[in-house]
Every structure is written in C-alpha cells, then in structure tokens.
Amino acid sequence: MNYIFSLTMSMMEGVQYTVGLFLITVLFSIPLGLALTLLRNSKNGVFRGVTGFYVWLMRGTPLLLQLFFFYFGLPNLPFVGQYLVLGRFEAACITFILNYAAYFCEIFRGGILSVDAGQYEAAQVLGFSKWQTNFKIVFPQMLKVCLPSISNECITLVKDTALITAISVTEILYFAKAAVNRDTNATAYIVAAVFYLIMTYGLTRLFRWLERKFHY
Amino acid sequence: MSMIEVKNLKKSFGGDIVLDGIDFRVEKGQTVSVIGPSGAGKSTMLRCLINLETADGGDICISGNYLMKDGHYVSDKQRRAVCARMGMVFQNFHLFPHLSVLKNLMLAPVNAKKLTHEEAHQKADALLKKVGLDGKQKAMPSELSGGQKQRVAIARALMMEPDLLLFDEPTSALDPQLTGEVLAVIQELARENMTMIVVTHEMGFAKGVSDKILFMGDHRIIEEGTPDEIFNHPKDARITEFVSKIL
Numbered sequence A: 001m002n003y004i005f006s007l008t009m010s011m012m013e014g015v016q017y018t019v020g021l022f023l024i025t026v027l028f029s030i031p032l033g034l035a036l037t038l039l040r041n042s043k044n045g046v047f048r049g050v051t052g053f054y055v056w057l058m059r060g061t062p063l064l065l066q067l068f069f070f071y072f073g074l075p076n077l078p079f080v081g082q083y084l085v086l087g088r089f090e091a092a093c094i095t096f097i098l099n100y101a102a103y104f105c106e107i108f109r110g111g112i113l114s115v116d117a118g119q120y121e122a123a124q125v126l127g128f129s130k131w132q133t134n135f136k137i138v139f140p141q142m143l144k145v146c147l148p149s150i151s152n153e154c155i156t157l158v159k160d161t162a163l164i165t166a167i168s169v170t171e172i173l174y175f176a177k178a179a180v181n182r183d184t185n186a187t188a189y190i191v192a193a194v195f196y197l198i199m200t201y202g203l204t205r206l207f208r209w210l211e212r213k214f215h216y
Numbered sequence B: 001m002s003m004i005e006v007k008n009l010k011k012s013f014g015g016d017i018v019l020d021g022i023d024f025r026v027e028k029g030q031t032v033s034v035i036g037p038s039g040a041g042k043s044t045m046l047r048c049l050i051n052l053e054t055a056d057g058g059d060i061c062i063s064g065n066y067l068m069k070d071g072h073y074v075s076d077k078q079r080r081a082v083c084a085r086m087g088m089v090f091q092n093f094h095l096f097p098h099l100s101v102l103k104n105l106m107l108a109p110v111n112a113k114k115l116t117h118e119e120a121h122q123k124a125d126a127l128l129k130k131v132g133l134d135g136k137q138k139a140m141p142s143e144l145s146g147g148q149k150q151r152v153a154i155a156r157a158l159m160m161e162p163d164l165l166l167f168d169e170p171t172s173a174l175d176p177q178l179t180g181e182v183l184a185v186i187q188e189l190a191r192e193n194m195t196m197i198v199v200t201h202e203m204g205f206a207k208g209v210s211d212k213i214l215f216m217g218d219h220r221i222i223e224e225g226t227p228d229e230i231f232n233h234p235k236d237a238r239i240t241e242f243v244s245k246i247l
C-alpha cells in the first residue's frame, strides 16, 4: 500500500506535463483547426491546396515521427538548425498543436458541410456579415455535429501525451517506466493506467454534459 | 417612383436560360402574387431581386436605388444597402435551429446595430404577438409546428423593417391545415400596406389578396393583370390551362 502511495506521489509530478500538454494542445489546436477549415473551404485554390497538403502530411505520418523531427531533427537542419533548438516540452507542445489542428480541421470541415445552405441564405438576407454568419450561425451548428468526434479526439489526445516520454519529458509514463526499471515490478504501469483512466473518464463525462447542453 | 422596377432581367444556369427578359414593377403598398408552373423561374427571379443569385443582365431598382443597371451590379457596399431594404421568407423557413424564437428575431437587428438589445427585445415581443405567437419566446424552432415556424420567419424578417418583403412559396412546405394561419398573417400585412411579392400556388389567396398578379411561364412573364383579369379573362391559353389544373 505504501509502495502504491509513493508511486502515486511521484507520478503526480508527471501529471503537470500530461495535463499541461493536453490543455495547451486543445487550447491552440482547436482555433488553429478552425482557421485551417476556413482556408480549406475558401474560394482561393492556393489556400485550399496548401491546407489540403498540410492535412495530408500531418495525418499521413506518425505523431512520434513528427515529435522526433521537431525535437531532434530541426536542430540538425543546415544553416537554420542552430536557431531551431527547442526545449523538450516546447517541442512536444508545438508538435501536438500542429498535428491535432490537422485532425480538428477535418472534423470541422465535415461539420460545416452539414450546415444547410439555407442558413447562409437566411443570414445573408438578414444582413449578417461573413464573420457574423460564421460565428453566430455556422460554428454553433457545426459544433453540435462535431462534438462526438471532438470528444473522441480529446480522449485520443490524453493517451497520445504518453508519446512524449520518448523525448524524455517527465510526464506520467516517464515516471512509471523509471519505477518499473528501478524496482523490477510492474505495479507502476497499473498505477499509470489508473491515472489515464481517471482523465479519460472525466473527459467522457464532460463531453456527455456538453452534448446535452448543445442538444436543441 | 416604384418600390421595385425590374427591366429585361436575364439569368441562365450553365447554358439553360431561366429568366428570359423579365419586366415588371411594384408600387409602394402593393401586394403582387407570382403564379405559374413549377420550373418557370419564379424562385430564381425572387432570388435575383435580393442578390441570392447573380443575374446576367437587365435592371433591378429598389425605390430609386439600383442593385443592377444595364447588367452591371453596383458596388458590394451599395448592394448590401439596397438589399437591406428587402426581407425574404423562404419555403423551408430557415430558422436558426440553435437559437430560441426570441433570439432568432433579435439577432439580426442587434448584429446590424439597428436596434439595441432592449429595443430588439421589445420589438420581438410585439411582433410575436402580432403573428399570434406570444408566449413562444423561449421555444426552440424544433418545438414548433411548420405553421408556427413560418410565422416566426415572417416576424424575423419584419424585425429589420423592410420596405419590401419577398415570399417564396411560404406555405408549400406546410400541411394543408396549417397554411391558413400563415396566409392570415400575410393578409394582415397586406391590409397594413406592406409592399410584398408573393410566389404562391394558393390561388384563392392570390385572388383575394393581390393588387396584381404576374403569371410566369417559359421563363417570361406571360401576362400581368388584376386577379379578375388573370382568373376570369386570361388572354393566354397557358393561364387557363394552369388555373384549371391547380383548382
């Protein structure tokens, strides 16, 4: 019991990175994803092409590879590499934001396509500007459609945070692995699993509440 | 000066001509019904008037202000200003499903800074009363019947105090027993001398409420006249045929 307690306490230190990465990623990748969606749906073919390529690239390659690229790869680029040395956690945040924005972009795109054309026409004849139409009419309706996918994505994100142990950020799994190696005892993995379960369960409840709130 | 004057309006989709030179005018306070077979171009014509479709040629002039002159549109800013004088009611209502009835009404005038929040609230209450929906302020659109939705849509259009109101088959999506409540609201507006263009298949309504009827067919206005002229003494055989089919 004491052993489990001490494991829990040491992992609590890792929680700040896990939760920190989660929150920072959600906070920045959702607006970035939304902006990408608007570009992806824009009339300008160059914007559409560039965002399409970006989404293809980010979704078509492993997140772990991207993480290695930003942390280990960038500093080795010729000429500019020396200016691109990132801290471990910084590299993790940037990679996750860029990667998740691509997923959110695709989720939002589907949601926007589901908004009836009549909504835009009603908004236009009532004198709404483009921004007002997007923010007051389209996005709220899109959000309702997208909530289940956003929820899935956030739960995946919680679990993906464990990847950053690969660049030695001291998050939950990092402590678990260290404890297992030190004590030759697998209990730490189980304690870590409970941490992740608590977080994903909390998120599931949060999104269920949001879905009820957005039900109209 | 006419409330709306349309000259030689042309529109095609791809190679298909849909409006082949439309001319008509509507005076302030008139109710004009547009009737004719499906596919004649009635919706397209209304949509061109309020800038939901881009026409190919002609003049559209709203109380002296051109939307389009000789096939050339005015600047975006002027277009918005001209269209702000018009409201439109759609066949499928297009209420904002995520907003309550009250917010559906208040959003546009508040957005446009036409009314303050309080003014909009008061006006919305008054208009809901007028269309017989007092007490439905907090209801969501999904909780309303089709007839109620359409009456909310009419109230929503009236919030912007348009000089001219366009209706595109306002009762065609409704169960027959619900059309009456919507037509009654439009009739009431006609009595108050609201200027309106109503595309409709309700011949009894068109006969009763219109100052003028436009019969559209084959992408043109085939005949225009008073209800008596159109229904009792039509000059064109196509009108006789259409009216006999629909009645």
Ligand SMILES: Nc1ncnc2c1ncn2[C@@H]1O[C@H](COP(=O)(O)OP(=O)(O)O)[C@@H](O)[C@H]1O
Residues within 6 Å of the ligand: B013, B018, B037, B038, B039, B040, B041, B042, B043, B044, B045
């Ligand atoms: N967006 C569009 N693209 C292509 N064709 C269209 C479009 N809208 C209408 N049409 C065509 O234009 C013709 C007139 O349509 P419409 O104006 O809806 O007629 P009405 O309202 O009199 O039934 C129809 O043949 C229809 O198929």
Ligand SMILES: [Mg+2]
Residues within 6 Å of the ligand: B042, B043, B044, B169
């Ligand atoms: Mg039509």
